Amino acid sequence: MPLPETGTLSIALGRCISAGTPLGPFEGTSFEGLTTASDTGLIHAVEDCPHLAQASSVRAVGFNLDASSLERLCTNWSCRWAVPDDGRWPVFLDALDALSRLWSKEEEEDTLPSEADVAAAAGLLSLGEFPEDEADADAWERHAEARACRDDLLALWRNPQHRLITAGDGLAACPWLRPWAEARMTVWAERRGAASTAH
Ligand SMILES: [Zn+2]
Structure with missing residues (x-):
């Protein structure tokens, strides 16, 4: 797993933001991910995610965070995306943690x-x-x-x-x-x- 860049948090978004969570100002935030050949499959953050071990082909995919992409985010702890560690992201993640x-x-x-x-x-x-x-x-x-x-x-x-x-x-x-x-x-x-x- 790569170390997070300075100024970013490495977050398992699929775990921290459960499907159905209102995204507020984060709706539409763009991320890069990986998916298998099927367009409806899970979106992963890293190629070495255990869920991709059996995949025959994996391709890069850009996506915007919304209700439907949220449902497709891999919930494995290894699938972590970088988000800014200042501003509203940490506040949002803390709020979700408290609510969880x-x-x-x-x-x-x-x-x-x-x-x-x-x-x-x-x-x-x-x-x-x-x-x-x-x-x-x-x-x-x-x-x-x-x-x-x-x-x-x-x-x-x-x-x-x-x-x-x-x-x-x-x-x-x-x-x-x-x-x-x-x-x-x-x-x-x-x-x-x-x-x-x-x-
Ligand atoms: Zn994954």
Whole structure:
């Protein structure tokens, strides 16, 4: 993989900009790419992309970034295009990165502690952070569990909060993304609301 030129970022555009992303001022930006003989095939950035290993013929192609070329961009990490590392590109890519964290599935595994667990933990911690009887091992364990329950709730509340703030900053910088990102922002705002209510 060639080193990026000075003043440019080397970006796997096919990964960083998912199909369907509104491109705003970047719509129509021209790039050079490589494609196989078929005109509908993927557009690659480098000849040594693993997806081109089997290709019988590869030709250079110029393309403008738009909804249809975006769908054809190779998503292999080796297919990276150079974009300017100043001005609006880094801001756009940061915004997409922040938004992609709202898309991420990992948090959907998280479940809030049950209301009964939260009530029990709150009741116990209202008596003190630690049990009065230092020798009571069971009480120590119950208090430790109650503190863990509270910490989990706080983390669940702060994490969406943090992601929403970062994504909101990205949308402020790239307002053309707003209508597209709104639905997901709402889901996360509701999630934050659920976590803070439970807290
Ligand atoms: Zn490729």
